[in-house]
Amino acid sequence: MLSKQQARAFFLIGTFVTFLIFIGLTIYSFSDGQDQTNYENITPQVVRGKVIWEENNCMGCHTILGEGAYYAPELTKVVERRGEGLIKAILMSPVPWEPNGRKMVAYGFSAEEADDMIAFFNWIGEIDLNGFDRIVSPLAKDKQLINSQTEN
């Protein structure tokens, strides 16, 4: 039967080994050639967009990359689905945008801030999400299909 010493050894060795593997895999994920995010395309404008995203806790209602609060739509590939014009109008609106009665906070951003957000969304939209991008944005998938069919 298992002794207390063996149980402790199982805990300590198991923890140590899995942590080592975890750190190794993390380093591997961020090593050269493994990037799926087009890291080089993160311009100062994209970073400004991310700052606006965070300072207003957009994730507190929306989701992005599937992460957030499920109260408002997923915004991965939102530019492809809705177009720049509508998104800018919503972001700059002085009154709450209210689709089907569900209110968004009226942020009343400047045109420049709205452009920063669009740049951020465009960068997000290009990330390789291991297949999730097609699930979450069926419209974008349909558009791709139509494009490839017309090319053929």
Add this chain to the structure above:
Amino acid sequence: MKYKSQKVAYWFFALSMLLLTLQIVYGFIMGFARIGMDGLHEFIPFNTARAVHTNLLVVWLLSGFMGAAYYIIPEEAQRELVSVKLAYVQLISLALVGVAAIVGFHLNIWEGRKFLEIPHQLDYLVVANVLLFLALILLTLFRGKRKTTTALVLTMGLLFAALLYLPGMLPFDSQVTDSFFRWWVVHLWVEGVWELIMGGILAFLLIKLTGVDREVIEKWLYVIVGLTFLSGVLGTGHHYYYIGVNKIWLVVGGIFSALEPLAFLAMALFAVNMYRKGEKKHPNKIALFWTLGAAIVSFVGAGLLGFAHTLPQTNLYTHGTLVTAMHAHLAFWGAYAMIVFAIISYSLPNMTGRKLYDGARGRLAFWTTNIGMIGMTMAFGVAGVAQVYLERKYKLDFMEVQNEVSIHFVVLLLCASLFAFGIIMYIIDFVKHGRPTDEALEIIEND
């Protein structure tokens, strides 16, 4: 209660109850908003309510864990706490940081990173607060007469929880990297080191309530926390499937997170077996209810419901839907809220000297909160599964789907009312115990 300084725990538990009440209020605000009643939108928009709801959860659980440590560590180390005064300083500063963060969320001052919304400036105060707490606990432990496994596991959990807060403070330009390291905090807390804290409290309670030999209980404690880390650390990968990092996480996260229920199953079997084996019939039955309840409900909520959407093939469709909220509610309730309720129910009669553990109110609280929370979980689950099919399979628009599933939020609110009723019953019991007193030191035969 064997040491006067254990009384500090009472005030941490009282803070817990206060913040839990507020958390539930903000939960209701969100529930009503989801069925179209968002009259408070101008003052408390959904993102504010949501940040308050989740951050209060974290703070009241931490306050409960800290209270548990202040109660357990002196008893395990067999000495008074090194400084009661500093423990009160720590309590007040914890409350102040919590209140400042919550007020800030109403004024658009936050970081906007899910679960870690507390702004940077306050992060440093959190760190200072936790360092003070750890210093008090570690000094007490190492100056004590004995260092038990239970005390070590509990302390190790609290120490690692503090260390793991740090990766969340690193700034990144990339949303993907940001998210990656955010999960180092959030996942490794709730599916890693917090389970050490839970295991430590559980072991302490089982030793006290069942009378089973400490050596046996602590041996299995090692096995359980061993299984937790073996599956949970690499199980972090289930957050990395679809956020823009390497596909290797689909394999690693899939395999190891599928093993995560094992730790919870072991915990449930362990608690039930120790109860059966125990010869001591401790009169505090309600503490036993919460203790066994925590072990069993955490297996269902965290183990089974987590497994339900952890495989990459399923998660591809459920990622970013209400299915996550379904799992999260029962998991946090079972694993962490219930264990805090267990240690409160156990320690309160010992600190106040009033043995109110036979009352009907305590049992009513146990059953109504649990039935209410299971009902809420089912409402979230039905809404979530419907959302997955309508939105992701049939490609309906987001808001169209939200209107379709809004009826489930009426059910959610009804179940939440039952849950809230149970919490009120529990808090009435808490208040009826009165304040902690040194006279309770004399009544130790049932500790």
